[in-house]
Each structure stands twice: as structure tokens, then as C-alpha cells.
Amino acid sequence: MSTAVAAERGARARSLAIPRDPAAQAYLLMRIVFVVAPIAFGLDKFVNVLADDWTVYLASQFNSIIPGSASDAMHLVGVVEIVAGLVVLATPRFGGLLVAAWLGGIILNLLLVGGYGDIALRDFGLLVGALSLNRMATAYSRS
DSSP, X not given: OOHXXXXXXXHHHHHHSOOSSHHHHHHHHHHHHHHHHHHHHHHHHHHXXXXXXXXXXXXHHHHHHSSSOHHHXXXXXXXXXXXXXXXXXXXXXXXXHHHHHHHHHHHHHHHHHOSOHHHHHHHHHHHHHHHHHHHHHHHHOOO
């Protein structure tokens, strides 16, 4: 094996290695979660595995301004969530802010629906996590 090939393999192995720095590990974990979770929730808007009927979470105030049925609106929500996950994958600094803003909208929606304060509080924790991802990306992202 040539020296150049060995060096290439070594560099690739180092780039795939889990960092030793705990803060860098936290950044990597948060980035993975904020890529996978929005994509999974977005896809579920089409297949309904995690929830039988996503439309129950849609406030009538939003449903009245979004064209089409509540089901159409939730499909649109699913597309936005998938895109948000992909943006975090590509540019975590911007993606963290995008996901935080999206979660802010979800929180407002849940509070308008009423009866989902527990989910809104959980989503507030996720919003803070997304903002933290944005801040950590300024230190750890290569983009």
C-alpha cells in the first residue's frame, strides 16, 4: 500500500472518530438529534406511526390561514420539518436557529389549541437545545 493511500485512510478514520472533548461530543450529539428528530417527525406526518392523527395538534387559527384541509396543512408541516433537519445537517449554525424558530411556532400553536401545555413545555426545552446547537456550531462547525 502506498504512503499516500495510507495517509488518506488515516485522515478519513480521524475525521469519523468521536471527538475526545466533552463539549465537542455534546455538539455532535445535538447535531445528530436535531437532524434525525425533525426528519423523523416530518416523515411521520405522511405515515402516521407516531401519532394516529396529527391534525388534532393544529390550532384552528392556523388551519384557517393555511390553504387546504388540516391534513394538507400537516403535510406542509412535515415538509418543513424534513427541510429543517436537512438544513441542520448542512449548516448547523443556521439550522439551529431555523429549528428554534419552528419550535417557537409549534409552542404558540399548542398553546392556542389548549390542553397541550406539557408538550409545549417539552418543546420549549427543545427550543433551548436548538439555540444551544447554534451557539456550539460557532465553535465546532467547519462550515
